[in-house]
Amino acid sequence: MIADARVFQDTFLPDEIVHRNAELNRLSGIVQPVLEGNPAETACLFGPTGVGKTCCAQYALEQLRETTFDIETAYVNCWHNYNGYRVLYRLLEELNRTLDVHRQSTPKDELYDRLRQADTHPYVVILDEVDQLEDKDVLYDLYALPHVTMILIANDEQDLFSGLDDRLYSRLRGSECVKFDRYSDDELVSILESRVQRGLAEGAITREHLALIADAAAGDARVAIGVLRTAARQASYDGATELSRADIDAAIPEARSELRRKTLDQLIADQQLLYEIIDEHGEVAPGTLYEAYEHRCDGPKSRRMVRNYLSKMEHYNVIEADGEKRSRVYRVSEAAFGTTER
DNA sequence: ATTCCACGGGAAAGCATGGACC
DNA sequence: GGTCCATGCTTTCCCGTGGAAT
Known part of the structure; x- marks a missing residue:
């Protein structure tokens, strides 16, 4: 019944972004100057979880890479890389400039110097969950590098900006903000449909059942896809050819506890x-x-x-x-x- | 009204770790 | 092997605060 399980993974990046054209165009426009070799404004993406912020950011970078070889990109999750040192390290790692950098014995300043010297190509970086960053000073440092363009992702605008000192605030206030709202049920259904088309066998799930999942997900695509994944996995274990109502009803709380467990595991x-x-x-x-x-x-x-x-x-x-x-x-x-x- | 003290959080010092250098 | 050094994690010390006890 499962044709391609990858499309249900959290990290899966679809070929096409559904229902986020306006936001995506906005973001592409912000980073566009990079293609002409000019510095771009810092982009800030705000919105609750599961509304496509990370997806859009990665998609926009993918588009840039399709256009030219002369650009470097990186994705850094600030939940895992929660201080300035780790962020810098990850950014160098993506550029393959860490060969002789040894963890914990190389001062932060040197990491920063290396990043400054790595300016042969524009470097567009996504800093996801940037509100989890302990010392936001690294944003100030990165801002000072003309070849680095930042895409910052956070849940709440207030949350991010309130913790900043004045010099950083005054710089980021001028950045381009893109707000993401929760998906409507219809939008969620079509997002699910595009995954189902690639991931499940023909006729494995009805539109009514997708609507059921969308309703339970409350505008969060990550939850919706999680429920779909859990239900499909169960149905597949049972050797069924299509998802039953019971599979979905069971998957809704199960996907939730899976999400909770994943968070707690961290x-x-x-x-x-x-x-x-x-x-x-x-x-x-x-x-x-x-x-x-x-x-x-x-x-x-x-x-x-x-x-x-x-x-x-x-x-x-x-x-x-x-x-x-x-x-x-x-x-x-x-x-x-x-x-x-x- | 006054005192008390549990609490949160800043600052600084101590400890462990792991590579660099000799 | 031994020493040095930067870093992250933890503890110790401390102070301002505001609800609770008096």
Whole structure:
């Protein structure tokens, strides 16, 4: 029943972008000057998860590469590369300039110098989830390189700009912003249809069932495709030739928990334990939380370190903190896993 | 109204790591 | 092998804050 499983992967880049023509044209226009050897404005893409920001950015770079050889591009996810050093390292890595750079023993300045010297071609870089970056100063450094063009991706404009110091803010304020809205159900259905066409055998799923998935996904294409993938996988295990209503009904919560698990897997053990405790309590005060953590942990970290973990988890939208100082409570964030929408 | 103190978060110091250099 | 050095992670110290206790 599955003709091509790749089209259901999160990393899959389709040949054609559906329902994002306006945004894509806008973005292509912003980076266009690069083709004439001129510096382009920094582009900022904003919008909730699963609305095609990353997809459009990568597609736009793909288009550039089709036009000319004389351009370098890179994709950096700032969730994984969360400080200036790692971002610079990744950018050099994409240029194959890290041969004699040894991790941790080469100062950041030298990485930056190398990047500055690598200016034979324009370098267009995507910095995804840029709000996860700890020290935003690296954006300022990159901004100062005339051959580097940045495409910044973040969920929320306020979130990104509020954490910046003045000099960076004044520069990025002038950048070109492209906002992405949630997909409508109809748009989601046609996105799914284009994947189904390539990924599943003819007649494996009806349009009604796709509408069901779209409805459950609440405008998030990543969730929608995840549900489709989960349902198709199950139906395929069962040896069925088409997806049943039951497959889809089961896939909706399962895809959600898969998403949750993937997010939690990215946390370190201490953070996972903290999450577990918070989840069990529903709502928990900082003192109680630490005591429970201390009790259940082999080598508990200090209170201060736990505060670092918690604020990072809050930043990741895995947990929420409500209230200030002594009246603060922590709870798990449902919004991050698409359960509170609608 | 005043004091108390749990909390968050900044700064600095300590520790571990791993390559460079001798 | 030993020493040096930069970095990331962790702890220690500290201070301002605002809700709770008095």
